[in-house]
Amino acid sequence: MKKLIIVLIIIVLGGNLLAQKYENLAQTPPMGWSSWNKFGREINEDIIRRMADAMVETGLKDAGYEYINLDDTWQIDRDDEGNILVDSTRFPSGIKALADYVHSEGLKFGIYSCAGVKTCCGHPGSRGYEFQDARTYASWGVDYLKYDFCYADMDGQNTTASYKLMRDALYKAGRPIVFSICEWGTTQPWLWAKDIGHLYRTTIDITDCSKCLMVTGARGWLNILEESAPIWKYNGPGHWNDPDMLEVGNGGLTPTENKSHFAMWCMLSAPLMLGNDLENMTPDVLEILKNKELIAIDQDPLGQSAYRYIQDEEIEVWIKQLENDQWAMAVLNTSETEQDFHLEWNLMYMTRVFQKEFNAADSYKLYDIWNNKDMGTTAKPLEGKLEGRDVLLLRLTGE
Ligand code: GLA
Numbered sequence: 001m002k003k004l005i006i007v008l009i010i011i012v013l014g015g016n017l018l019a020q021k022y023e024n025l026a027q028t029p030p031m032g033w034s035s036w037n038k039f040g041r042e043i044n045e046d047i048i049r050r051m052a053d054a055m056v057e058t059g060l061k062d063a064g065y066e067y068i069n070l071d072d073t074w075q076i077d078r079d080d081e082g083n084i085l086v087d088s089t090r091f092p093s094g095i096k097a098l099a100d101y102v103h104s105e106g107l108k109f110g111i112y113s114c115a116g117v118k119t120c121c122g123h124p125g126s127r128g129y130e131f132q133d134a135r136t137y138a139s140w141g142v143d144y145l146k147y148d149f150c151y152a153d154m155d156g157q158n159t160t161a162s163y164k165l166m167r168d169a170l171y172k173a174g175r176p177i178v179f180s181i182c183e184w185g186t187t188q189p190w191l192w193a194k195d196i197g198h199l200y201r202t203t204i205d206i207t208d209c210s211k212c213l214m215v216t217g218a219r220g221w222l223n224i225l226e227e228s229a230p231i232w233k234y235n236g237p238g239h240w241n242d243p244d245m246l247e248v249g250n251g252g253l254t255p256t257e258n259k260s261h262f263a264m265w266c267m268l269s270a271p272l273m274l275g276n277d278l279e280n281m282t283p284d285v286l287e288i289l290k291n292k293e294l295i296a297i298d299q300d301p302l303g304q305s306a307y308r309y310i311q312d313e314e315i316e317v318w319i320k321q322l323e324n325d326q327w328a329m330a331v332l333n334t335s336e337t338e339q340d341f342h343l344e345w346n347l348m349y350m351t352r353v354f355q356k357e358f359n360a361a362d363s364y365k366l367y368d369i370w371n372n373k374d375m376g377t378t379a380k381p382l383e384g385k386l387e388g389r390d391v392l393l394l395r396l397t398g399e
Contacts, residue, residue: 019164019167019168020167020171020195021167021170021171021179021195021196021197021198022170022171022176022177022178022179022198023238024238025176025177025178025198025238026178026198026199026237026238026239026240027237027238027301027303028237028298028299028300028301028303029199029240029269029270029271029272029298029299029303030066030067030144030178030180030198030199030240030271030272030273031064031065031066031067031271031272031273031295031298031299032065032066032067032068032069032107032108032110032144032272032273032274033051033055033060033065033067033068033069033273033274033275033278034067034069034070034071034110034146034245034273034274034275035047035048035051035069035070035071036071036072036245036275037206037208037245037246037247037250037275037276038250038275038276038277039277041072041073041121043070043071043073043074043090044090044091045090045091045092045093045097045098048068048070048098048102049098049101049102050279051068051277051278051279052068052101052102052105052107053105054278054279055068055105055107055278056105056106056107058278058281058286058290059286059290060274060278060286060289060290061105061106061107063289063290063292063295064295064299065272065274065289066107066108067107067108067109067110067143067144067178067273068102068107068108068109068110069109069110069111069112069144069146069273070095070098070109070110070111070112071112071146072112072114072119072120072121072123072148073087073119073121073123074086074087074090074091074095074111074112074123075087075113075119075123075124076088076123076124077124078124078129082129082132083132083136084124084129084132084133084136095111095140095142096139096140096141099140099141099142100141103141108143108144109141109142109143109144110142110143110144110145110146110178110180111137111140111142111144111145111146112145112146112147112148113125113126113133113145113146113147113148114126114127114147114148114149114150114151114152115127115147115148115149115152115157115162115163115165115166115183116148116149116150116151116152116153116154116155116157117151117152117155118150118151119148119150119151120148120150125148125150125151125152126147126166127151127152127157127162130165130166130169131169131172131173133169134166134169134170134172134173134177135173137170137173137175137177138170138173138174138175138177141175142175142177143176143177143178144177144178144180145166145170145177145178145179145180146180146182147163147166147179147180147181147182147197148182148183149162149182149183149184149186153183153186159183159186159187159189160187160192160193160196163179163181163183163189163193163196163197164196166179167179167196167197178198178199179196179197179198180197180198180199180200180201180242180271181193181196181197181199181200181201181242182200182201182242183200183201184201184203184204184205185200185201185202185203185204185227189201189202190202190231190234190235190241191234193239194234194239195239197239198238198239198240199239199240199241199242199271200239200240200241200242201242201243201244202224202227202228202231202241202242202243203219203223203224203227203228203243203244204216204217204218204219205217205218205219205244206218206219206220206221206224206243206244206245206247206275207219207220207247207252208247208250208251208252208253209252209253210222210253210257210261210389211223211334221243221247221253221257221261221264221265222334224243224244225243225264225268227243228241228243228268228305229308229311231305232268232304232305232306232307232308233305235268235269235303235304235305236303236304237301237303240269240270240271240303241268241269241270241305242270242271243265243268243270245273245274245275246261246262246265246272246273246274246275246276247261247275247276248261248262248274248275248276248285248288248289249274249276249277249281249282249285249289250275250276254389255284256387256388256389256390257389258284258285258288259288259370259390259391260332260389260390260391262288262289262291262294263294263330263391263393264318264330264332264391265298266294266295266297266298266328267297267305267306267318267320267328267330268305268306269298269300269303269304269305269306269320270298272295272298274289291369293369293395294369294393297320297322297328297369297393297395300320300322300323300328301323302321302322302323304320304321304322305320306318306319306320306328306330307319307320307353307354309349309350309353310343313335314333314334314335314337314339315331315332315333315334315339315341315386316330316331316332316334317329317330317331317332317343318330318332319350319353319354321354321355321356322395325356325398326395326396326397326398327364327395327396328393328394328395328396329393329394329395329396330391330392330393330394331343331382331384331386331391331392331394332386332390332391333386333387333388333389333390333391334389335388335389336388336389337388338385338386338387338388339385339386339388340383340384340385341382341383341384341385341386342381342382342383343381343382343383344381345378345379345381345382347359347360347362347364347378348360362378362398363377363378363379363399364377364378364396364397364398364399365377365396365397365398365399366378366382366394366395366396367394367395367396367397368392368393368394369393369394369395370391370392370393375394377399378396
């Protein structure tokens with residue numbers, strides 16, 4: 001009897017030891033580029049190589065971007081043994097060679113698959129091949145897997161079980177791979193995915209507008225920002241809310257909107273996955289994407305997301321706790337017309353929201369990040385004007 005109990009304990013513990021994701025990955029929100037927003041199905045190895053080159057040449061790599069991620073449609077079929085086959089007309093050198101190329105530039109390589117039998121574009125998914133696919137990715141040198149949920153929801157697959165299965169497969173394959181869950185927020189992954197993936201999509205797809213809702217369900221960054229407000233607490237090192245890849249520089253946003261979209265993603269501690277053509281960027285787009293102060297806010301080691309402190313019709317104020325008693329604050333004009341704002345500081349109120357006790361006498365220096373200038377302190381109300389869709393981004397430092 002004793003022997004049986006010991007054997008059972010070993011089996012249970014052994015199972016638990018396997019049931020884990022790779023720890024110590026994505027300790028700050030992952031940064032990189034993905035093919036989907038700009039190129040959609042029109043991808044090939046030449047484009048991916050060129051984007052990797054541009055990542056280095058533009059200085060984006062030095063600014064912290066590291067992943068080059070291939071999204072849907074690279075896969076075409078399976079061979080008789082079930083191995084996934086790459087579309088050789090578009091990727092004649094194969095995925096391993098592409099990953100090697102990306103690695104040779106000091107970058108990391110990401111790939112895409114799906115928990116269902118097919119991907120969202122109808123290419124072969126991983127259902128039934130999870131362990132085999134994970135071994136293949138590991139042998140190719142993949143560093144990041146985005147795992148979608150098309151043809152799985154329709155078949156009634158259990159979401160959590162599907163993602164646990166792939167997590168276990170990746171762990172078993174033996175290569176540390178960042179696991180990016182993409183079930184579009186349907187089953188509130190912020191409540192269950194922390195120990196399964198390193199990031200989890202919180203909404204349906206982003207599209208290239210500020211505020212809009214397409215028939216497909218795709219939506220603008222302001223719509224997604226709205227959905228992100230209530231879930232700000234479910235974020236932290238190794239497990240990130242993912243409000244989707246950036247649309248900055250894709251043409252649908254004005255220069256001001258590009259700036260505000262990027263700033264608010266940094267306030268959310270969102271993964272910063274660029275979605276534009278890195279070879280053809282205007283200087284102002286590149287300047288936004290390389291803004292050191294903003295990237296530092298996104299990558300702050302505390303890993304907190306921003307809390308929406310004020311929500312008026314047009315003006316919103318978001319506050320984010322940073323390490324060493326610093327704070328980031330965004331005053332955002334969500335409307336299309338110029339708006340005045342007037343903010344009475346109430347630091348005591350913040351005591352209720354954040355893990356810090358404020359005293360009535362506390363005061364912070366204000367620094368305007370876009371314009372590189374000091375803006376006084378919290379001793380006086382903050383007033384100003386913002387053009388339509390503009391954002392004022394401040395760093396608050398204790399005096
Ligand atoms: C889904 C995902 C997108 C993209 C496409 C590819 O819609 O949410 O981000 O990966 O699939 O087909």
